[in-house]
Amino acid sequence: MTEMRDMPGHLARRFQQIAVAVFLAEVEAAGFDLTPVQYAALAAIAANPAIDQITLAGLIAYDRTTITGVIDRLAQKGLVVRRASARDRRSRELLITDEGKRTLEAITPAVEAAQRLMVRGLSAAEANELVRLMRKAIAAANDLSRAPLREGAAEER
Amino acid sequence: MTEMRDMPGHLARRFQQIAVAVFLAEVEAAGFDLTPVQYAALAAIAANPAIDQITLAGLIAYDRTTITGVIDRLAQKGLVVRRASARDRRSRELLITDEGKRTLEAITPAVEAAQRLMVRGLSAAEANELVRLMRKAIAAANDLSRAPLREGAAEER
DNA sequence: CCTTATTGATCAGTATGCTGATCATCAGTA
DNA sequence: TACTGATGATCAGCATACTGATCAATAAGG
Numbered sequence: 001m002t003e004m005r006d007m008p009g010h011l012a013r014r015f016q017q018i019a020v021a022v023f024l025a026e027v028e029a030a031g032f033d034l035t036p037v038q039y040a041a042l043a044a045i046a047a048n049p050a051i052d053q054i055t056l057a058g059l060i061a062y063d064r065t066t067i068t069g070v071i072d073r074l075a076q077k078g079l080v081v082r083r084a085s086a087r088d089r090r091s092r093e094l095l096i097t098d099e100g101k102r103t104l105e106a107i108t109p110a111v112e113a114a115q116r117l118m119v120r121g122l123s124a125a126e127a128n129e130l131v132r133l134m135r136k137a138i139a140a141a142n143d144l145s146r147a148p149l150r151e152g153a154a155e156e157r
Numbered sequence: 158m159t160e161m162r163d164m165p166g167h168l169a170r171r172f173q174q175i176a177v178a179v180f181l182a183e184v185e186a187a188g189f190d191l192t193p194v195q196y197a198a199l200a201a202i203a204a205n206p207a208i209d210q211i212t213l214a215g216l217i218a219y220d221r222t223t224i225t226g227v228i229d230r231l232a233q234k235g236l237v238v239r240r241a242s243a244r245d246r247r248s249r250e251l252l253i254t255d256e257g258k259r260t261l262e263a264i265t266p267a268v269e270a271a272q273r274l275m276v277r278g279l280s281a282a283e284a285n286e287l288v289r290l291m292r293k294a295i296a297a298a299n300d301l302s303r304a305p306l307r308e309g310a311a312e313e314r
Numbered sequence: 315c316c317t318t319a320t321t322g323a324t325c326a327g328t329a330t331g332c333t334g335a336t337c338a339t340c341a342g343t344a
Numbered sequence: 345t346a347c348t349g350a351t352g353a354t355c356a357g358c359a360t361a362c363t364g365a366t367c368a369a370t371a372a373g374g
Binding site: 193220230245303 | 361369
């Protein structure tokens with residue numbers, strides 16, 4: 001493993017680099033301007049109306065300081081709105097707008113195409129195995145990053 | 158694959174996030190202050206003395222505009238030096254310093270430990286398979302990113 | 315030889331990600 | 345109730361990555 005080409009860390013960076021490039025290309029070809037990070041946040045807000053930012057960050061494993069800017073840009077594009085919480089005045093509730101819903105629906109085919117394209121060198125069985133192995137490795141190392149995944153109780157497997 | 162947890166792109170981001178965190182933690186514990194990107198560049202310069210920045214970028218798949226800042230920081234730490242090329246006055250030759258060599262040697266155990274730690278949830282066979290699948294997927298999609306890998310002729314396999 | 319295209323390096327601008335700090339607010343306890 | 349600690353959000357600062365532009369220098373062509 002002395003060779004760079006065999007180091008998991010190097011390959012992780014490279015695969016992520018390609019994944020982002022493929023995502024952006026497919027989404028732009030479909031006529032949208034949304035990053036992978038913005039898409040994940042938008043989808044999570046759609047699935048969890050009135051979620052607060054910290055809980056959202058846990059759901060998609062973002063750092064809490066990163067989420068602020070992501071939501072800023074989604075709000076500026078008119079896809080989500082921030083609303084003050086009645087229960088806790090520190091907290092902001094996040095809601096998807098009608099335009100956000102339309103965008104999310106319209107963009108989904110491009111997102112799925114990107115997922116296939118980034119593993120186009122693999123057979124379907126190999127792609128499934130790659131997903132399984134990444135999930136397993138990630139699960140065992142979840143707490144090693146500052147932004148671990150925090151699944152909702154209903155989402156356990 | 159509608160679920161985020163099964164999307165290769167999401168897993169790629171998450172795995173990379175963990176890989177970086179593990180790398181930084183191991184390297185810091187060993188008493189050094191070097192990012193994964195800086196380490197890869199330093200190792201590539203050590204293996205290819207007097208390499209220019211564009212060729213270096215191709216060897217480790219960095220964007221040409223990213224390499225400038227990375228070399229800036231390596232130079233500021235005294236690990237590499239930039240030297241004007243005699244052949245082509247546009248080009249800068251990169252050389253590792255003695256301190257760079259010492260750092261590279263001393264840091265290697267921590268880097269290798271990090272590689273093992275980021276796949277600690279996998280058996281050795283599974284880790285090898287993950288590396289194989291990532292390499293295969295990356296090879297097939299290499300040209301889809303702005304910073305493709307450009308291997309030297311002697312490094313083909 | 316001179317024009318044109320290409321190339322190596324850098325820069326401005328934008329978007330993640332992180333460290334560590336701050337501020338307001340809330341919760342638990344003496 | 346007053347104090348203490350924890351929490352939600354944001355900010356400043358730094359390091360990747362990328363888009364697109366610029367500039368100097370080289371290469372290729374007629």
